Amino acid sequence: MSRRIVASLLLAASQAAGPALATPGDFDAALADFRKLHRTEVQRAGIAGSSVYVVRDGATVVADHLGEQDADAHVPVDAQTIYHWASITKTMTGIAIMQLRDRGLLSLDDPIVRYVPELAAVHNPFGDTDRITLRQLMSHSAGFGGATWPWRDHDWQPFEPRGWAQLVAMMPYTRVGFRPGTRFSYSNPGIVYLGQVIERLSGEDFEVYVDKNILKPLGMFASYFDRTPPHLLPHRSHSYYIRDGKRAAAPFDVDTGVTVSNGGLNAPMPDMAKYLAFLIGDPRRTADYDLILKRSSLEEMWRPQISASEDFTQGRMAATTESALSFFVDRGKGVRLIGHNGDQNGFRAYLSFCPEQRAGSLLAFNTETRGVQNSPANRDTAESRIALATDALCEALVTVTRKP
Numbered sequence: 001m002s003r004r005i006v007a008s009l010l011l012a013a014s015q016a017a018g019p020a021l022a023t024p025g026d027f028d029a030a031l032a033d034f035r036k037l038h039r040t041e042v043q044r045a046g047i048a049g050s051s052v053y054v055v056r057d058g059a060t061v062v063a064d065h066l067g068e069q070d071a072d073a074h075v076p077v078d079a080q081t082i083y084h085w086a087s088i089t090k091t092m093t094g095i096a097i098m099q100l101r102d103r104g105l106l107s108l109d110d111p112i113v114r115y116v117p118e119l120a121a122v123h124n125p126f127g128d129t130d131r132i133t134l135r136q137l138m139s140h141s142a143g144f145g146g147a148t149w150p151w152r153d154h155d156w157q158p159f160e161p162r163g164w165a166q167l168v169a170m171m172p173y174t175r176v177g178f179r180p181g182t183r184f185s186y187s188n189p190g191i192v193y194l195g196q197v198i199e200r201l202s203g204e205d206f207e208v209y210v211d212k213n214i215l216k217p218l219g220m221f222a223s224y225f226d227r228t229p230p231h232l233l234p235h236r237s238h239s240y241y242i243r244d245g246k247r248a249a250a251p252f253d254v255d256t257g258v259t260v261s262n263g264g265l266n267a268p269m270p271d272m273a274k275y276l277a278f279l280i281g282d283p284r285r286t287a288d289y290d291l292i293l294k295r296s297s298l299e300e301m302w303r304p305q306i307s308a309s310e311d312f313t314q315g316r317m318a319a320t321t322e323s324a325l326s327f328f329v330d331r332g333k334g335v336r337l338i339g340h341n342g343d344q345n346g347f348r349a350y351l352s353f354c355p356e357q358r359a360g361s362l363l364a365f366n367t368e369t370r371g372v373q374n375s376p377a378n379r380d381t382a383e384s385r386i387a388l389a390t391d392a393l394c395e396a397l398v399t400v401t402r403k404p
Contacts, residue, residue: 028082035064040064045381046247047075047367048240051269056359058282060273067368069237071247075233082268083364085349086342089225089265090191091279092210093325094138094400096198098297099213105201108135108325112142115197118168124176127306132180134197137190138325139305143176144187159345162257167192184308184323188262193260206261217292219273223267226255235268239346240367247367250346263344272362276351279338280358301325302355343368 042050049067053060100106100347103301111130113119121131127145136142148167149160161167167189177185195206199224202209207225217224239250256264266274278289279298286295304322322329330337339352339360346368353360370380 004388015094034062037067038064042365045367045369046249047365047369048244049081049237049362049366051077051081051083051362053269053276053362054359055273055276055280055353055361058277058280058358059300060270060283063269069235071238071240072200072249077237077366079270080222080268082228082232082236083280083349083366084237084239084265084342084344084347085265085267085272085346085351085364086263086344087188087350088340088342088351089263091262091326091340092214092265093191093194093198093206093261094300094301095214095293096206096210097138097194098293098325100198100201102297106134106197108138109133112137112193112197115200116193119193121168121171122174122176123172124180126176126179129176132176134194135305135325136180137187137194139323140183140184140186140308141188141306141323142183142187142190143178144174144190145177145182146186146188148188148192148262159251160257160381164196164258167258168235180210181306184306184310185350186308187313188259190263192259195258198261205265214275214292217272217288218271218278220267220271223265225260225266226257228253228266229239236266237347237366241346242367242369254345257346263342269362269364272351276353276360276362278312280353280355280360282358299355302327302329302336304329315344372395 019230038050038052041047047067047072049065050064052062053064054062063079065079065081067077069075069077069371097106097108101108110133112132112134119132120129124132124143132142137144174256198209199206204212210225214220217392222232222235224232233253236253238252240247241250242248242293256262260380281289281295281298289295302324304324308323308328309319318330320330324338327338327340330333335354336356337352339350341351342349346366348365348368350363351360352363
């Protein structure tokens with residue numbers, strides 16, 4: 001896929017919401033090119049359904065929906081279609097930790113065992129486990145492994161561990177893989193441990209806390225965790241895998257159990273556009289957004305903590321990618337790119353934004369064309385190619401601001 005064509009689209013979209021730097025004809029042509037390319041990639045790969053949004057200055061300036069949310073019943077994707085956002089949930093877990101920090105309930109450099117003492121049973125050949133901090137968990141540098149539930153080889157096993165006791169039972173058999181704070185290794189259980197911190201300090205289930213403190217304040221009323229409430233089931237997307245050139249259905253409407261803080265979020269695109277608008281920021285809504293999390297605390301979350309250049313499990317990561325606090329940071333042509341990906345149960349999702357340009361994109365698929373691999377080759381999927389192309393937005397905006 002040509003990054004230049006998508007750059008033209010996103011540049012034109014950004015201009016449509018701001019000063020008239022491009023003509024309507026430029027925008028229409030760029031949008032037509034993008035739609036053609038998006039459709040071509042989706043059809044070529046056999047992806048059932050996909051949506052892409054572009055947000056600029058708090059407004060959705062591009063909203064495209066392709067294909068079907070249920071390929072058997074031929075239900076089309078639309079603005080009400082609910083996708084699973086998987087690991088993008090981690091960004092909300094990080095925001096919740098920052099909220100508790102700003103309320104004086106914790107420090108990011110506190111040891112995790114202060115709040116989750118069960119972790120003292122973990123074998124750490126590099127020293128005391130009480131030196132592993134919340135900050136290291138948020139930046140994936142604590143030394144824990146990648147999968148939370150590594151034995152899901154049969155359909156009769158639970159999708160994810162349902163209760164905390166199952167993870168506690170695993171801890172005496174868990175080994176810290178490297179000296180905490182010295183390198184990056186993407187870790188799902190590390191984020192589950194942060195979810196326990198949120199629950200124990202707030203006195204509420206993770207889902208309840210995030211609903212009260214993030215979803216509801218942003219007006220994300222069709223967003224929820226895990227199993228779909230009956231009134232939203234008609235809009236819940238099915239999901240699929242492409243294996244050996246054939247599309248097969250994944251389990252429908254799964255429950256992430258105790259790992260909800262790691263990947264349990266489900267939401268339609270308009271709700272996620274509200275979340276993206278909050279992350280991008282809007283001077284007109286500073287007071288409202290500060291009630292969720294101060295801008296200075298968000299900026300703190302985007303400060304790089306450690307290089308993530310040796311890990312490609314997130315699909316679009318590059319040699320220049322750095323891990324911040326629950327977000328990943330990279331740079332294009334003079335542009336700071338911030339985001340996170342999600343990949344679970346046949347869904348793939350991408351969130352990317354440029355805060356200085358107050359622009360960003362959301363991209364969701366209900367079909368996974370290739371399993372996650374720890375290799376640069378994982379970037380060569382239809383989903384990753386389209387996602388990488390959307391990053392051209394911020395690069396294009398910088399080009400505009402530099403023009404005399």
